[in-house]
Amino acid sequence: MGIFDEIKKKLSHEFIDIIEWLDYTDDTIVHRFERYQNEIKNGAQLIVREGQTAVFINEGQLADIFTPGTHTLSTQNLPILTTLKGWKHGFNSPFKAEVYFVNTHLFTNEKWGTKNPITLNDDRFGLVEIRAFGTYAFKINDAGKFVVDIVGTDANFTNFEINEHLKSLISTRFTDTIGEANLPIELYAANTSELSDTCLEVMQHEFNSVGISLEKFFIENVSMPEELKKEIFEYSRIDKLDLDKLTKFKTAKAIEAAAANEGGTAGAGMGMGMGFVLAQQMGGMMNPMTGQQPIQPQQTTPLAPPPMPVQVQYFYAQNGQQAGPASFDQLKVLFANRTINKDSLIWKQGMSNWTALKDIEELKSFLGGNTPPPLPGI
Structure with a gap:
């Protein structure tokens, strides 16, 4: 072999066309390989690393796709591009094609959240608003579809650009899923794991339609206004307590608070009243010690x-089951706490059938706005 052949061989090795992309970022999804006039030589070396897919685009049309490995570009491994170019006997001159490298690794810890409150209709609390936020993870599972449908001609496509679209999709589907779950409002925060799995299943199809696989979806928090949270806690406590005991407890607390308010008239009166009672009790305790008998009032014949x-006892229907009995005052508390409503079925002794609360005369006062009938002769 002559010296010129050796030089020619050496130069051919040194100037082999190599197409590759080293990703030094953590947010790039698609990178277009830049080449002057997009010209690629016959026999060029295409290097696709693990976690990448190379997509060839010819004049806006999806051509060949390469998975990880080293590929020598020729008509044998460019079948689609060969057909599009019309190469019947191979090619020798450089050809033009756009090469997109797609990151197929897992993109994790992406944030999502509801931009606006979600309005729900709860059976006990009426219309309520909740918010939610969490994280999700995704990866590209169809590089060709993703480049054609989403990336287009973008030379450097990042996850920031796709995240806005994905977060809007998640928020919409999350709202639909929450509405269809129809859970009591206090149970949403307690069932985030089950709701996360359901949302993942519901959203998977729409992600796949653009070449994306939703790998993980987490609901980290479901929040509600503070006043609603306090109302739910109060309702929960009342639901667990005996209403009669609760009434007595609150009455005792009210008496204690009134007695402590020495600056007010009611507090002073209460204090004097309690003082008289204590004085009588102390007097009864002191008399035995002094040997004196307490002055007895004149005996009179006691009147019976x-x-x-x-007291009338009422039974009421709750969740398809009979509950009670409850007194008139207890029934009023249940109505105020929304345990029952105007359409709840009520029964008491002497009634032949269960009747809606709104149709029972003595219970209509719960509804408010009662007007007495006109006086006779007017």
Whole structure:
């Protein structure tokens, strides 16, 4: 072999066309390989690393796709591009094509959240608003579809550009899923794991339609206004307590608060009243110590008090089951706390059938706005 052949061989090795992309970022999804006039030589070396896919685009049309490995570009491994170019017997001169490198690794810890509150209709609390936020992870599972449908001619496509679209999609589908779940409002925060799995399944199809696989979806928090949260806590406590005991407890607290308010008239009166009672009790305790008998009031024939009125007991329907009995005052508390409503079925002794609360005369006062009938003769 002559010296010129050796030089020619050496030069041919030194000037082999190499197409590759080294990603030094953590947010690039697609990078277009830049080449003057997009010319690629026959026999060029294409290097696709793990976590990458190379996509060839010819005049806006999707051509060949290469997975990780080293590929020598020729008509044998460019079948689609060969057909589009019309190479019947191979090619020798440089050809033009755009090469896009697609990152196929997992993009993690992407944030999502509801931009506006989600309005739900709860059976006990009426219309309520909640917000939610969390994270998700995705990767490209169809590089060709993603480049054609989403990237277009963008030379450097980042996850920031796709995240806005994905977050809008997530927010919409999350709202639909939450509405269809129809859970009591306090259970949304307690079932984030189950809701996350359901949302992942619902959203997967739409992500796949643009070449993306939604790998993970997490709901980290479901929040509600503070006043609604306090109302739910209060309702939960009342639901667990005996209403009669609760009424007595609150009455005792009110008496204690009134007695402590010495600056007010009611507090002073309460204080004097309690003072008289204490004085009498102390006097009774002191008399045995001094040997003196307490002054007894003149004995009179005691009058028999009238019999105590019988308190009407009501039964009510809750979640398809009978509950009760409850007194009139207890029933009023249940209505105020939205445990029952105007359409709840009520029964008491003497009634032949269960009747809606709004149709029982003595219970209409719960509804408010009652107007007495006109006076006779007017």
